[in-house]
Amino acid sequence: MKKIYFDTSAYVKIYSQEAGTEVADSLFKLAEDERTKIVMSIWAVNETIAAIDRKNRRGEIRDPQRDMIFATILRRMIAYAENPNAPIDFIPITRSILTLSSDIIKQFHVSADDSLHLATAYATECQCFICHDDKLIKTIGKDMSGMTIIDITSHADTNPLLKSLDK
Amino acid sequence: MTINGRREKSINVSLNYNFVAGICMTDTLGTPKGAEKGEEFDLHSLEKPKNKIETLKGTDVAEDLRDFAKRQGVDLSLADMQKTKAILKDLPSSLSDEIIKTREAND
Numbered sequence: 001m002k003k004i005y006f007d008t009s010a011y012v013k014i015y016s017q018e019a020g021t022e023v024a025d026s027l028f029k030l031a032e033d034e035r036t037k038i039v040m041s042i043w044a045v046n047e048t049i050a051a052i053d054r055k056n057r058r059g060e061i062r063d064p065q066r067d068m069i070f071a072t073i074l075r076r077m078i079a080y081a082e083n084p085n086a087p088i089d090f091i092p093i094t095r096s097i098l099t100l101s102s103d104i105i106k107q108f109h110v111s112a113d114d115s116l117h118l119a120t121a122y123a124t125e126c127q128c129f130i131c132h133d134d135k136l137i138k139t140i141g142k143d144m145s146g147m148t149i150i151d152i153t154s155h156a157d158t159n160p161l162l163k164s165l166d167k
Numbered sequence: 168m169t170i171n172g173r174r175e176k177s178i179n180v181s182l183n184y185n186f187v188a189g190i191c192m193t194d195t196l197g198t199p200k201g202a203e204k205g206e207e208f209d210l211h212s213l214e215k216p217k218n219k220i221e222t223l224k225g226t227d228v229a230e231d232l233r234d235f236a237k238r239q240g241v242d243l244s245l246a247d248m249q250k251t252k253a254i255l256k257d258l259p260s261s262l263s264d265e266i267i268k269t270r271e272a273n274d
Contacts, residue, residue, distance in 0.1 A: 012262040015248075016255030020263070042228065045235075051265040055258060065254050068245045074236050075246035081228035089222040113270045132263045135271065 002165065003037045005121035007131035008044040008113075010152040012051065015073060020132055020152035026162060027130070031087025035165050038088045041120040047113065048073055091120050110139055122147060128161060 004027060013024040031038045049070065056066040080086040091097070093116065101119035105112065114136050121129045122144065130150045131137070142149050142157075150157040236243055255262060 009263045009266050012266065015251055016258075016262055017252055018256075018261045018263065045232070047266055047269075048262070051262050051269065054265060054269065055262075060258050061254065067241055068247055069251050069254065070239065070241045071236070071243050071245040072248055072251040074232050074241060075243050076248070078229045078232050078243070081232065082226065090228050091222060094221075111270045111273055113273065133267050133270075135267070 001034070001037050002128065003039055003124065003126040004031075004128045004130060004161075005039045005117070005124070005126040005147075006044070007117045007129065007133065008040075008047040009132040010130045011040060011044055012048055013132070013152065014076075015048075015069070023152050023158045023162070027165075028087055030162075030165050034085075034087075036087075039121065039124050039126050040088055040090055041117055042090050042092055043113070043116055043120075045073075045077060089124075091124055093120075097123055108139060110136060118144065 006024075006027075010020065010024060013019075013021045014028065027036065027038065030036050052061065052066055052069050052073070055061045056063065061069065080088045081090065097116070097119050100123055101112070101115040104110065104115040104118050104122075108115070110118070114133070117131075118129065118140070126147060128148045128150050129144070130152050132152050134151070137149055137151055140149055148161075150161060152158060233243075235241075260268075
């Protein structure tokens with residue numbers, strides 16, 4: 001079964017209607033149907049919560065809205081975690097992933113967050129790395145040692161993947 | 168005055184040279200070969216972890232998240248996906264963009 005890594009920039013699209021949301025929803029549906037396995041770093045939880053927190057501090061989201069969004073995100077993740085047949089594997093931040101992440105920073109000069117996600121995907125042998133980060137794709141390219149880097153908003157990238165999983 | 172003026176000019180030229188040289192070195196050392204062109208990289212030089220990467224056990228993750236919610240004072244019964252989508256849809260920038268902007272700021 002193909003393992004797909006969801007970077008946080010792609011994962012958050014399931015919580016808001018924006019470019020790439022339909023693809024994210026389709027991939028989660030395919031995972032629920034056991035056509036694929038979705039892998040994520042537990043770090044995505046912190047990144048998502050931090051993004052909401054910043055929007056709250058800037059006044060874009062009021063406190064009650066922030067609390068409701070936090071609750072929605074956490075409830076969804078808890079539901080995935082508690083379901084033994086859930087489509088997501090959460091990967092912890094281990095020492096070996098940190099070491100690999102450090103190597104990736106030195107080799108590719110990407111941010112610590114990017115390298116942590118890339119290292120987690122690479123170490124868990126994911127075939128695809130899904131993100132919405134132009135700068136990262138420009139730096140890494142479309143292939144990282146056999147792992148395809150996919151822009152979730154690009155139909156040219158996502159159509160072949162969806163087609164291959166839907167067979 | 169003329170001598171001092173010349174000295175000052177000379178120092179400025181020297182500083183500018185060092186500044187430009189510094190930029191050139193940073194560019195040479197700081198940009199991976201082919202990075203600007205989006206070329207493919209060979210990661211075989213990176214060593215994959217020898218030990219198996221364990222997936223977090225679901226119950227542990229759930230417990231951690233419940234604990235996190237409790238510490239943050241988040242009432243999980245408030246969860247509402249439709250309202251969440253509606254709120255996030257009307258924001259000036261998407262959550263996805265917010266994450267990328269933060270990473271760039273940390274870079």
